[in-house]
Amino acid sequence: MTSAAKADAPLLEVANLTISFPGDVGLVPVVEGIGFSIARGETLAIVGESGSGKSLSALALMRLVPRPGRIAPESRVRFEGEDILGLPVPAMRAVRGAKIAMIFQEPMTSLNPVVTVGAQVVEAITLHESLSRQEARARALEMFKLVGIPDADKRLDVYPHQLSGGLKQRVMIAMALAMRPKLLLADEPTTALDATIRAQILAVIRDVAARTGTAVLIITHDFGVVNEVADRVAVMYAGQIVEEGTRHEMLRHPKHPYTQGLLRSIPRPEARGGKLEEIKGVVPRPGQWPKGCRFHTRCAFAYDRCVAEAPRRTAVTATQGVWCHFAEEGRSP
Numbered sequence: 279m280t281s282a283a284k285a286d287a288p289l290l291e292v293a294n295l296t297i298s299f300p301g302d303v304g305l306v307p308v309v310e311g312i313g314f315s316i317a318r319g320e321t322l323a324i325v326g327e328s329g330s331g332k333s334l335s336a337l338a339l340m341r342l343v344p345r346p347g348r349i350a351p352e353s354r355v356r357f358e359g360e361d362i363l364g365l366p367v368p369a370m371r372a373v374r375g376a377k378i379a380m381i382f383q384e385p386m387t388s389l390n391p392v393v394t395v396g397a398q399v400v401e402a403i404t405l406h407e408s409l410s411r412q413e414a415r416a417r418a419l420e421m422f423k424l425v426g427i428p429d430a431d432k433r434l435d436v437y438p439h440q441l442s443g444g445l446k447q448r449v450m451i452a453m454a455l456a457m458r459p460k461l462l463l464a465d466e467p468t469t470a471l472d473a474t475i476r477a478q479i480l481a482v483i484r485d486v487a488a489r490t491g492t493a494v495l496i497i498t499h500d501f502g503v504v505n506e507v508a509d510r511v512a513v514m515y516a517g518q519i520v521e522e523g524t525r526h527e528m529l530r531h532p533k534h535p536y537t538q539g540l541l542r543s544i545p546r547p548e549a550r551g552g553k554l555e556e557i558k559g560v561v562p563r564p565g566q567w568p569k570g571c572r573f574h575t576r577c578a579f580a581y582d583r584c585v586a587e588a589p590r591r592t593a594v595t596a597t598q599g600v601w602c603h604f605a606e607e608g609r610s611p
């Protein structure tokens with residue numbers, strides 16, 4: 279692919295991504311046939327409950343699906359137009375960190391407790407770039423300042439246990455951004471933090487992405503996070519995408535009963551002390567997905583067709599699509 283064609287291609291294109299694990303009677307899909315794309319500088323949120331397959335989908339983009347899981351051969355993941363599922367292992371290693379970086383929900387498990395945080399960032403930089411330690415330390419300091427770590431020069435020399443949870447997560451973001459990746463994958467980056475710190479970390483991700491032009495894929499179960507950072511949203515349920523659209527479309531005009539249910543379960547200030555409306559039941563386990571619409575066992579609007587037939591994508595607008603029979607029939611649930 280020429281460099282002009284690369285520049286025109288979406289930053290990331292995922293098509294027909296299927297991830298399976300061996301079960302008692304053959305391979306069991308955990309993610310099945312999903313597709314999405316991310317433009318340069320854009321933030322996409324993938325939203326769903328635990329067990330929907332969203333975290334595994336993010337790991338697949340780094341080719342880090344845990345064994346014995348496997349990505350089906352018909353799956354396509356293109357980064358800057360290049361098929362990264364077909365890259366040789368050394369080339370893929372170079373993509374990780376340098377072009378696509380990832381931050382996880384629990385920073386403590388990702389930081390080495392016996393090495394100062396500055397040394398860890400310097401090491402990550404020198405692993406991917408031929409900079410001197412002094413140059414790498416200067417880059418680390420620049421990143422610490424960028425993510426709003428106070429007294430950044432002093433904080434380079436402290437150990438992880440000397441930092442609060444919020445500061446540790448800022449260090450992880452600084453480390454991820456130090457290689458100047460084009461795409462940042464953030465898997466539930468604020469789950470372990472309290473509400474105030476959570477808002478600060480989301481603001482850091484939003485501001486840094488805007489300032490550096492880094493695209494972000496954020497994985498979350500929380501529509502509150504979507505409201506803070508996302509440009510576009512894809513909702514996953516039982517290994518499939520069930521609705522996608524812009525943040526405004528998904529927050530203001532959700533069409534899928536599952537998206538509507540997730541939105542009703544956001545804690546709102548006016549509902550403080552009151553009960554949130556939860557979606558009854560749990561996501562069915564892989565291998566036990568019901569026939570027809572996989573959501574029909576929990577959907578208050580399910581009817582005969584939902585049990586018998588899987589819904590196809592219906593375009594609601596140029597940017598919003600929904601997999602629900604109501605939309606196919608031009609009706610609202």
Ligand code: SF4
Pocket residue numbers: 534535536571572573574575577578579580581584589601602603604611
């Ligand atoms: Fe509910 Fe049927 Fe739509 Fe599925 S297809 S979300 S069961 S109304």
